[in-house]
Amino acid sequence: MLFADVVQASAAVAATRSRLAKVDVLAAALQAAAAPEPGTRSSAAGKAADATRTAIRSVTGFLTGFPVQGRIGTGWRTLVRLERPPAAAPSLTVAEVDAALTALAGTSGSGSQARRETLLSELLGRATAVEQDFLMRLLTGELRQGALEGVMLDAIARACSAEGERVRRAFMLSGSLPDTAAAALLDGVEALDAFGLEIGRPLRPMLASPAASLAEAIDELGATRVEYKLDGARVQVHRDGDDVHIYTRTLREITESVPELVALVRALPCESVVLDGETLALNDDGRPRPFQETMSRFGAASAHELLLRPYFFDCLHLNGTDLLDAPLSERVEALRRVAATHLIPGVAEPTAEQAATLLTSALADGHEGVMVKALASPYAAGRRGRAWQKVKPVHTLDLVVLGAEWGHGRRTGMLSNLHLGARDPDGGAPVMVGKTFKGLTDELLAWQTTTFPEYEQRRTKAAVFLRPELVVEIALDGAQVSPRYPGGVALRFARVVRYRPDKEAAQADTIDAVRALLPGGRPDQ
Template identity: 30%
Template sequence: MQAFAQLLDSLIYTRSRNAKLKLIVDYLHATPDPDRGWAMAVLTGDLDLPGIKPALIRALIEERVDPVLFAMSRDYVGDTAETVSLLWPDPVVPPRESGPLSLSEVVDRLGNLSRADAPGALAAMLDRLTANERFALLKMAMGALRIGVSARLAKTALAQAFALEIEAVEELWHGIDPPYAALFAWAKGEGALPTAADTPVFRPFMLAHPLEDGRVDLAEYAAEWKWDGIRVQLVHVAGETRLYSRAGDDITRSFPEVARAFTVPGVLDGELMVKGDAQGHGTEEGGAASFNALQQRLGRKVVSAKMLAEAPAFVRLYDILFDGAEDLRDRAWTERRARLEDFAGTLPAERFDVSALIVAPDFTTLEGIRAGARDAAIEGVMLKRRDSAYVAGRRVGLWYKWKRDPLTADCVMMYAQRGNGRRSSFYSDYTFGCWTDDGELLPVGKAYSGITDEEMKMLDRFVRAHTTARFGPVREVEKTLVLEIAFDSIHESKRHKSGVAMRFPRIARIRTDKPASEADTVAGLRRLVT
């Protein structure tokens, strides 16, 4: 644990991407199996310790220190793992077991705990560790590192450590379970390729750059709608089907009807959505419903028959990577598009269709078509170079995403809470509301992005100077400050008292020039519901 704790500590205080890569590379070279494999599982978010929950950790620390002291400290520090690691007292009686703990020992022990055994086992480990090691263990257990390292960066470090192609690492990653012994053996030249050709593995997605104040020649680029669902990859190999999210997570069990319908060997790229319902919450008869409808199904390991009937899923196809065993990724987009249309004809129309191209003679016409699109399921326009291969990651000049202009509303700040990480000392998460016809202010959303550091400091000063009540870590403030909120769309919501929920809200401007009484109304937001 000591070496892993030192790695996390160093990563937290290192800003440079290249310096972070070197830290991970050095750790992988110096650390034996299986510890380095478990470290990679932590850094990529692939480690699950189901017996350890945040509530358990809070209960343990509140048995050992005053709960009020812990709450105040957590509010000040802004991170539960750091707070507990610093406050955890030395045991009155020395622990029966002593000596350093390895990362693999911790994972083996915590990964096989019953709910009844978890408190005692975790407390015993915390008693044996230093503050830095406790911090690493708790971060690992809660699965929320927030250390400035993405899964992609960690995999890039692994590729650099063993002179591998990052695309090869990405392709193999989801076919192997932690601690990835077979992957490390292959990387060192001591083992065979760890996944067979008949395994339904994940291939990295091709991604797009934002189109910023530019124009493209439609003779060179094809245009199609950018749909508002979740990007998925469908893989069928050797009689087995898997659905992968953009992050490479296996989501097959959440959408069994789609998996059952995809029985033709191949690999496809598309947007997973749910169909519009009988009340017309879709683009047309059998069309796509809003992302809000899809959200009800995300993350469910078991999907009820009622949900399957009320929110049936389908995939709007974008591209084809494999046709059977034939790899098409090096072919031009125009050829892949023709192959995709042929392939889609062999699939059930109830579950699969092909994303239609937008016909426009020139870019000016396309601008007008995009400006007129305000469909619940349309997020914008994709522009794809007609001769582009399917290349993993973002490559300049190949694909562009051109999102529709956001909607905006003037809202009143109601509550604030401290942020996390480097924002933990500032009130940087804001709940805001709009007026009802009766003059009541109801929350309509929460945002923490879109502002500069200087604006965050200004808002933090406002919160501290205008607090009217405290509810744990949340402060209620005087209802006098207006925030202009940008958002992609708005939908009906039974979970919120206002009856509406914003999609991707962010702060566009701080409206010190506008009185709170002139902020927008809930009724006005309802007219924007799609």
């Protein structure tokens, strides 16, 4: 398969706002990648199948902006310096590009910079102008379309004639779009059912929807468990014997950075377990320390004085038994058996007075509010449904930073006023919904001014515009109809709460979530 076909498909996806049209284009590209090369002999069938699997995985990664090799570590300036005259006609194949990226990712040590530049120069020299542009954006992260994830899942389902929910579940358990696509298109729809919970392979966390109020959430869900919503960082814990792995919300492994959590999990009375929860650093009075201090522990693997305390709220596996499809009531009982002293504060089937008291207590302890969860609900990995609802006294949204304007007065020389975007659920570019400079401390202003140029796409005299990668939590009083922004909606009294290094742009709130805050609106995700 020619690499030019992938580039053309990407351009077609970017050129349409229709979700159905995007799905059609992506499904056709996947089917083309899955088609056997003409003239393949039966004696070479095994190698051909491996090549086809690689092609499907590569095409899936290219079209979602995430090469299967991960971050290659190549900057825009390096690529510009290596710019070569474009090829007159397309000749690069998907396999050749994949092989080049694999070689780049594996190049390290003495003399690696020169070898990497040689590999990049050769690759760019064989690419046409449009292919060069695609490669440069892919390698620098500017093609990262994590928001395209849902559309790609629909495309995989279309390409192999499978039920969408079947594909989605396989992806949530595998954690890999390329692997899910390859299994579906090469091994058959039945292969999707082979994906299950595997200890040591993180699965995407179940997510919550905003609730209009505590009373409405309880009324909607019926029999519920109400528990603290902590101001901490999400963690997923896997243990098999003495082998322990700990992952963040984005499935990044942080095991070496949190030895105290590893020791705690290793001491639990079980042989194997998978737990979902939050961890945070606490002051001597039991109140949470700033979120950024907790997140700082997820960095280098060295000794730290700031200890983290875990609070678990779900058990997905215990001693050989998977519990994903069990009701929450059963999963909490399993959690109580194995980690009762680390169970998050909560009450099952509370009265209205008990639920209100718990919310008051959570806020008084310095946390965000409470979660209301249906006791009959299974664990819907990776999904944001209505079975879990969050109740907070102030509306907050996780939005993408699109740019920042240079400040005035005492903020002269500092990047200040933020341009904020909501995620397009159909895979388009983030939709701008407002600006704010409120809530920015001197420390944050200094951090923005130093950090934002690392994400720079372009700049004007007044502002620096960024690749849509940084996520910031914004508090707001609501939303209002506005013709000023392309989404037709604007934030009301927005102010910065904190940056969210634990989230990627693909996990930011959507434009639909913003519109749901309009007067008379209803959160739908």
